[in-house]
Structures are given as C-alpha cells and as structure tokens.
Amino acid sequence: MGDLNTDLADLRVAVAEHVPAEVAPVLKADREKFVGLVAEAAVKPGAAMPDFTLPDAGGARVRVADGPAVVVFYRGAWCPYCNLALRAYQQELLPELENLGVKLVAISPQLPDDSLSTKELEFAVLSDVDNELGRALGITFRQDPKLKPTFDALIGDVEKINGAREWELPYPTVLVVDGEGVIRYIDVHPDYTTRTDPADVLAAVKALRGNASQ
Template identity: 40%
Template sequence: MTLQDRLDALKADFEGGKFAYKPGPDVLDTMHRATSELVASGQALNARKAGDKAPEFALKDPDDHVVSSVELLAKGPLVVSFYRGVWCPYCNLELQALQAAASAIEARGASVVVISPQTAPNSRKSQRDNQLTFPILSDEKSRVAAAFGLRFSLPDYLVELYKGFKNDLPTFNDDPAWVLPMPARYVIGTDGIIAYAEVNPDYTQRPDPSELLPVLDKLRTNAVA
C-alpha cells in the first residue's frame, strides 16, 4: 500500500465518522474551505523548487544537538521533509513511510531530516511514537519554513476550529503565531541545489518516498561521472 493509499483511507475514515470524534458537515466544510483557499492563493508555486539554491539551516534536534545542513551535505545528498506536528495524523503516516524508506535512502549515501515548528518534547514524542531513526529538528518561529517559502498563517475561522480540536499550536510550537509549514519534501544535492521538490498545500496529498530513490540514484551517477 502506498503512502497516498494510507492517507486516502485515513481521510475516508475521518470524514465517514469512524473515529471517536465524528465531524459534522460544518466542520468538514471549514476544513475543505481552508485547504481550497490555500491552494488558490498560489503560495505553493512561489516556494523553493528544483533548480533553486536551498536555504542553509542549523537547527536543534530533540537532544539539543545542532544539526547543520552544510555539514550533512558535506557527506552526501540530503532529504528534507517539513512536518506540521505530532498532532497531525497525516504527517505521522508520512513519517512512518519515510522511516520505511530510510534504509534505501541511506544506502544511496543520503541523510534524512524532518523540520517542524514544534518544541523538542513534542518531537521526541513524534520520534518515539513513529519509531524514527532520523531526527526531527525544531524550527523556531518557522523561520526555515519561511526561507523555503512554506510558512503560512491559518485563517481565523480555522484557528477557532483547531482550538475546538485542542490543537493548540502556540503551545505545541512555543510560538504565539498560528502558523504552519505547507507539507513539503526536498532532495538537496551536495552542491546545495534542490534536485527534487514536492510542495502541496493540501496536507492530505503526499508523494510516496519511493519517488526519491531515482533522484538519489541520478545524483550518485552524476557524482561519479
């Protein structure tokens, strides 16, 4: 089953009322409206894309160690995924899919990091719950997400809905702003140039990590040539 198959099943179960929380039509309409408006804004089209220089970053992992993109790229290509947070079931399915592909990615000489606005304790919970071997880095105030063109502000009506869900982003992220990164995945070559970019303002739509492997193979072939 592909990642998208799992995401589609999750969405169908949620919208079909198969969870303890059963959303009414008004809740679903609000969620669909927010996604549609973000898609229509065109912000995803202005995010960093293949061929662009990737912003450099140095962020702390849950153990308070600084992880530098420059240092990682000195060792090989870098896979970067932007993660909304421990509270997002769609994001957690993606983390699990990335973990399943991690050995194949690392076998191609690449590293994997995930970037999230959430605090270190929440990242530790994400790593534990999803049994991750790669780090989730804390992006304070979503500054790195902004550098990639991914940070957006939630509309007021969605903020109110999230509060009803107990998705208190200011607490999760230690940031009073109600902002999130659009889900995105990048492959960055050792030259710092983005070789692959997938940005989708619809958080229920995400590519399978298997798509990264041909990109990494091509980078390795080019490095040898």
C-alpha cells in the same frame, strides 16, 4: 508494504467520518482552499539550501544543508496525515537511503519537546521554531485566524505547541539536497492530505549519483 497514496485516501475518509459533525464542514472547506494550489514562492531546484542549524528532540543542533539528504517538512505531530507519511518514509525510504549514504531529516515548527519522539522515528526530527527555514524556502502560509478555535478544539493550542505567536505552518514538502548543499529536487503539497510518493523521492536521490558522475 502499503501504498502511501491509498493509505492517505483511506485516512481522509476516516477523518471525515470521525470528526464532530459541526467540525467536518470547516475542515472540508479549509482543505478545499488548498487543492490545486501551487506554491509559486517556493525555492527552485539549483538554489542553495539556506544555512540553518536546527535543534533535534534532545537539543543537539543539526546543520540542514549538510547533504546528501532528504529533508521532509511536515505540519506537526498533531497532524495524522503527517504521521502516516513519516512512518511510510521510515519504512520505505530509510533503508534505501542508508544504503545510498543519504540521510533523512524531518522538520516541523513544533518545539523540540513536542516533536515526534525519537523512539518512534529512526531519523532526525528537527524544530524550525517560528518557521524561519520554511519561510526562507517559500513554503509557509498563515492559517485563517477564524479557523483557530476549530483546530484548538481538535488538537490543542497550536501557538503554544509551536512556541510562536503567529499561526503559521509549512506546506508538506520534500527536498533532496546534494553533497554541496544545493537543492536538486523539491515537491510542495499545499493540499496537506497528499504527500510525495516514496518512489519519486528515491528517483530524485538516485539522480544525484548520475549528476555527480557527469
């Protein structure tokens, strides 16, 4: 079993080595804007999870506030850091969560047809088109329009992938929602190359059981 933080650090090095020379400084400058940033607008523990139902890859609607649940926001299937984290959560979190009776849900602003395939992931992958839920949670931001040509060259038209006119993305975020639909834990990562450690998520989930018994 790998260590997510180590794997993310290795990926940062690999990305820096393999992107075109003219793109590397643009990506580096973009990331550095977010390092150390705090998402002050993000919802705080104790708030109710907004009552949204979002479509999965097959078009079925899922009510996000139905807990207990771990809810993972990611930027999109085009983001290698997101893919690495989601697969780590599947390997390290999903079996434990299933044993605890807690569901795992991943959410991005991508259209349902462009979300990560359910063949790859064994948990629900939902589409927050236009970032309505992410915005309600205070975890979205708008990219600098000047960077769009660089990203389009690397991954394709982000707005088309997301089916949205605004180039808005969620910060990578993990929330733990209890059985009453209340957010008990939130961890927001403005630096998109870092993610919540699976051990921290499990600790937050296990704390739910302690709170429920009090």
